[in-house]
Amino acid sequence: QVQLVQSGAEVKKPGASVKVSCKASGYSFTSYYIHWVRQAPGQGLEWMGMINPSGGNTVYAQNRITMTRDTSTSTVYMELSSLRSEDTAVYYCARDLWDSSGFLGYWGQGTLVTVSS
Amino acid sequence: DIQMTQSPSSLSASVGDRVTITCRASQGISNKLGWFQQKPGKAPKSLIYAASSLQSGVPSKFSGSGSGTDFTLTISSLQPEDFATYYCQQYNSYPPSFGQGTKLEIK
Numbered sequence: 297q298v299q300l301v302q303s304g305a306e307v308k309k310p311g312a313s314v315k316v317s318c319k320a321s322g323y324s325f326t327s328y329y330i331h332w333v334r335q336a337p338g339q340g341l342e343w344m345g346m347i348n349p350s351g352g353n354t355v356y357a358q359n360r361i362t363m364t365r366d367t368s369t370s371t372v373y374m375e376l377s378s379l380r381s382e383d384t385a386v387y388y389c390a391r392d393l394w395d396s397s398g399f400l401g402y403w404g405q406g407t408l409v410t411v412s413s
Numbered sequence: 414d415i416q417m418t419q420s421p422s423s424l425s426a427s428v429g430d431r432v433t434i435t436c437r438a439s440q441g442i443s444n445k446l447g448w449f450q451q452k453p454g455k456a457p458k459s460l461i462y463a464a465s466s467l468q469s470g471v472p473s474k475f476s477g478s479g480s481g482t483d484f485t486l487t488i489s490s491l492q493p494e495d496f497a498t499y500y501c502q503q504y505n506s507y508p509p510s511f512g513q514g515t516k517l518e519i520k
Contacts, residue, residue, distance in 0.1 A: 340511060341500055341511040355508070403458070
Protein backbone atom coordinates (compact mmCIF):
# COMPACT_ATOMS: atom_id res chain seq x y z
CA GLN A 297 0.00 0.00 0.00
CA VAL A 298 1.08 3.60 -0.60
CA GLN A 299 2.92 5.03 2.39
CA LEU A 300 4.55 8.40 2.95
CA VAL A 301 6.58 8.60 6.16
CA GLN A 302 7.89 11.99 7.24
CA SER A 303 10.72 12.98 9.55
CA GLY A 304 10.13 14.11 13.11
CA ALA A 305 9.25 17.43 14.68
CA GLU A 306 11.71 20.31 14.51
CA VAL A 307 12.29 23.43 16.57
CA LYS A 308 14.19 26.22 14.85
CA LYS A 309 15.19 29.80 15.57
CA PRO A 310 14.11 32.69 13.33
CA GLY A 311 16.42 33.05 10.35
CA ALA A 312 17.44 29.39 10.33
CA SER A 313 16.49 26.74 7.76
CA VAL A 314 14.64 23.46 8.18
CA LYS A 315 14.73 20.35 5.98
CA VAL A 316 11.88 17.84 6.20
CA SER A 317 11.99 14.43 4.55
CA CYS A 318 9.24 12.26 3.11
CA LYS A 319 10.04 8.61 2.37
CA ALA A 320 7.74 6.89 -0.10
CA SER A 321 6.96 3.19 -0.40
CA GLY A 322 4.39 0.86 -1.94
CA TYR A 323 4.49 2.28 -5.47
CA SER A 324 6.82 3.36 -8.28
CA PHE A 325 8.49 6.44 -6.78
CA THR A 326 9.25 8.17 -10.08
CA SER A 327 5.73 7.84 -11.48
CA TYR A 328 3.88 10.35 -9.31
CA TYR A 329 4.47 13.98 -8.32
CA ILE A 330 4.94 14.81 -4.65
CA HIS A 331 3.50 18.01 -3.18
CA TRP A 332 4.07 19.84 0.09
CA VAL A 333 1.21 21.48 1.98
CA ARG A 334 1.37 23.28 5.30
CA GLN A 335 -1.18 24.05 7.98
CA ALA A 336 -0.58 26.75 10.59
CA PRO A 337 -2.17 26.17 14.00
CA GLY A 338 -5.95 26.37 13.72
CA GLN A 339 -5.75 27.38 10.06
CA GLY A 340 -6.46 25.88 6.66
CA LEU A 341 -4.31 24.15 4.07
CA GLU A 342 -1.70 26.04 2.04
CA TRP A 343 -0.01 24.51 -1.01
CA MET A 344 3.74 25.13 -1.02
CA GLY A 345 5.00 23.40 -4.13
CA MET A 346 5.62 20.15 -5.95
CA ILE A 347 8.44 18.03 -7.34
CA ASN A 348 8.48 15.52 -10.14
CA PRO A 349 10.59 12.66 -8.72
CA SER A 350 11.40 11.45 -12.22
CA GLY A 351 13.18 14.52 -13.58
CA GLY A 352 13.50 16.59 -10.40
CA ASN A 353 11.66 19.58 -11.87
CA THR A 354 9.82 21.72 -9.37
CA VAL A 355 7.14 24.38 -8.97
CA TYR A 356 7.18 26.56 -5.84
CA ALA A 357 4.65 28.91 -4.26
CA GLN A 358 7.39 31.10 -2.81
CA ASN A 359 11.12 31.57 -3.27
CA ARG A 360 12.31 30.41 0.20
CA ILE A 361 11.48 26.79 -0.69
CA THR A 362 13.75 24.15 -2.18
CA MET A 363 12.57 20.62 -2.97
CA THR A 364 14.89 17.76 -3.90
CA ARG A 365 14.63 14.02 -4.26
CA ASP A 366 16.83 10.96 -3.83
CA THR A 367 15.65 8.21 -6.14
CA SER A 368 17.97 5.64 -4.50
CA THR A 369 15.99 5.90 -1.25
CA SER A 370 12.62 7.04 -2.65
CA THR A 371 12.79 10.14 -0.49
CA VAL A 372 11.72 13.72 -1.17
CA TYR A 373 13.05 16.66 0.82
CA MET A 374 11.57 20.11 1.44
CA GLU A 375 13.85 22.86 2.75
CA LEU A 376 12.45 26.20 3.94
CA SER A 377 14.95 28.97 4.59
CA SER A 378 14.94 32.29 6.47
CA LEU A 379 12.37 30.97 8.90
CA ARG A 380 10.03 33.34 10.71
CA SER A 381 7.42 32.78 13.40
CA GLU A 382 4.66 32.66 10.77
CA ASP A 383 6.25 29.48 9.36
CA THR A 384 5.24 27.56 12.49
CA ALA A 385 2.98 24.87 11.07
CA VAL A 386 2.48 21.21 10.35
CA TYR A 387 4.09 20.37 7.00
CA TYR A 388 2.63 17.51 4.96
CA CYS A 389 3.91 15.73 1.90
CA ALA A 390 1.26 14.30 -0.39
CA ARG A 391 1.26 12.24 -3.58
CA ASP A 392 -0.79 12.81 -6.68
CA LEU A 393 -3.62 10.31 -6.94
CA TRP A 394 -2.64 9.57 -10.53
CA ASP A 395 0.17 10.77 -12.86
CA SER A 396 0.50 14.54 -12.57
CA SER A 397 -3.14 15.15 -11.67
CA GLY A 398 -2.55 17.69 -8.91
CA PHE A 399 -5.15 15.97 -6.72
CA LEU A 400 -3.51 14.95 -3.46
CA GLY A 401 -4.65 11.37 -3.01
CA TYR A 402 -2.20 10.14 -0.34
CA TRP A 403 -0.71 12.06 2.58
CA GLY A 404 2.14 11.70 5.00
CA GLN A 405 1.53 11.95 8.73
CA GLY A 406 2.80 15.53 8.97
CA THR A 407 5.83 17.17 10.57
CA LEU A 408 5.45 19.96 13.11
CA VAL A 409 7.94 22.77 12.60
CA THR A 410 8.07 25.32 15.39
CA VAL A 411 9.93 28.60 14.87
CA SER A 412 10.71 30.33 18.11
CA SER A 413 13.50 32.38 19.60
CA ASP B 414 -4.69 32.03 -9.08
CA ILE B 415 -8.03 30.33 -8.50
CA GLN B 416 -9.77 31.14 -5.21
CA MET B 417 -11.96 28.51 -3.56
CA THR B 418 -14.75 29.56 -1.20
CA GLN B 419 -16.58 27.09 1.00
CA SER B 420 -19.86 27.61 2.82
CA PRO B 421 -20.76 27.41 5.52
CA SER B 422 -17.57 27.83 7.56
CA SER B 423 -19.14 25.78 10.34
CA LEU B 424 -22.17 23.59 10.60
CA SER B 425 -23.96 21.92 13.52
CA ALA B 426 -25.86 18.73 12.87
CA SER B 427 -27.17 15.67 14.68
CA VAL B 428 -26.35 11.99 14.27
CA GLY B 429 -28.51 10.65 11.45
CA ASP B 430 -28.80 13.99 9.64
CA ARG B 431 -27.93 14.63 6.01
CA VAL B 432 -25.72 17.68 5.37
CA THR B 433 -24.46 19.53 2.31
CA ILE B 434 -21.31 21.66 2.01
CA THR B 435 -20.76 24.01 -0.91
CA CYS B 436 -17.54 24.99 -2.66
CA ARG B 437 -17.33 27.75 -5.27
CA ALA B 438 -14.38 28.45 -7.59
CA SER B 439 -13.46 31.96 -8.72
CA GLN B 440 -13.32 30.69 -12.30
CA GLY B 441 -14.38 27.55 -14.12
CA ILE B 442 -12.46 24.40 -13.20
CA SER B 443 -14.42 21.79 -15.18
CA ASN B 444 -14.74 18.81 -12.78
CA LYS B 445 -11.20 19.12 -11.35
CA LEU B 446 -12.41 19.31 -7.77
CA GLY B 447 -11.75 17.07 -4.80
CA TRP B 448 -12.84 16.81 -1.17
CA PHE B 449 -10.94 15.93 1.99
CA GLN B 450 -11.85 15.08 5.57
CA GLN B 451 -9.54 16.10 8.40
CA LYS B 452 -9.84 15.10 12.03
CA PRO B 453 -7.94 16.92 14.81
CA GLY B 454 -4.24 16.08 14.87
CA LYS B 455 -4.47 13.97 11.71
CA ALA B 456 -3.53 14.42 8.07
CA PRO B 457 -6.29 15.14 5.57
CA LYS B 458 -7.89 12.08 3.99
CA SER B 459 -9.06 12.18 0.38
CA LEU B 460 -12.74 11.37 -0.12
CA ILE B 461 -13.76 12.42 -3.63
CA TYR B 462 -11.97 13.38 -6.84
CA ALA B 463 -13.23 14.56 -10.24
CA ALA B 464 -16.13 16.21 -8.38
CA SER B 465 -18.09 12.99 -7.90
CA SER B 466 -15.79 9.94 -7.90
CA LEU B 467 -15.30 8.19 -4.58
CA GLN B 468 -11.75 7.44 -3.52
CA SER B 469 -11.15 3.74 -2.90
CA GLY B 470 -12.47 2.62 0.48
CA VAL B 471 -14.66 5.68 1.09
CA PRO B 472 -18.24 4.77 2.06
CA SER B 473 -21.05 5.64 -0.30
CA LYS B 474 -22.63 7.92 2.31
CA PHE B 475 -20.30 10.56 0.86
CA SER B 476 -21.27 11.98 -2.52
CA GLY B 477 -20.17 14.92 -4.62
CA SER B 478 -21.58 16.84 -7.52
CA GLY B 479 -21.02 19.91 -9.64
CA SER B 480 -19.07 21.26 -12.56
CA GLY B 481 -17.67 24.58 -13.65
CA THR B 482 -17.67 26.83 -10.58
CA ASP B 483 -20.18 25.32 -8.14
CA PHE B 484 -19.76 22.05 -6.26
CA THR B 485 -21.32 20.25 -3.32
CA LEU B 486 -20.34 17.52 -0.88
CA THR B 487 -23.23 15.65 0.71
CA ILE B 488 -22.92 13.35 3.70
CA SER B 489 -25.92 11.21 4.49
CA SER B 490 -26.87 9.57 7.79
CA LEU B 491 -24.20 11.30 9.89
CA GLN B 492 -22.33 9.14 12.35
CA PRO B 493 -20.07 10.31 15.21
CA GLU B 494 -16.93 9.56 13.16
CA ASP B 495 -18.09 11.97 10.41
CA PHE B 496 -17.75 15.05 12.60
CA ALA B 497 -14.59 16.68 11.27
CA THR B 498 -13.41 19.53 9.05
CA TYR B 499 -13.93 19.22 5.31
CA TYR B 500 -11.89 20.94 2.59
CA CYS B 501 -12.32 21.23 -1.16
CA GLN B 502 -9.34 21.47 -3.54
CA GLN B 503 -9.17 22.50 -7.18
CA TYR B 504 -6.55 20.92 -9.41
CA ASN B 505 -7.56 22.40 -12.74
CA SER B 506 -4.58 24.73 -12.80
CA TYR B 507 -1.45 25.52 -10.82
CA PRO B 508 -1.17 26.41 -8.06
CA PRO B 509 -3.62 23.89 -6.58
CA SER B 510 -5.80 25.68 -4.04
CA PHE B 511 -8.02 24.78 -1.13
CA GLY B 512 -11.19 26.13 0.35
CA GLN B 513 -10.93 27.53 3.87
CA GLY B 514 -12.67 24.50 5.38
CA THR B 515 -16.05 23.65 6.88
CA LYS B 516 -16.11 22.43 10.46
CA LEU B 517 -18.91 19.93 11.02
CA GLU B 518 -19.88 19.76 14.69
CA ILE B 519 -22.31 17.68 16.69
CA LYS B 520 -25.45 19.54 17.71
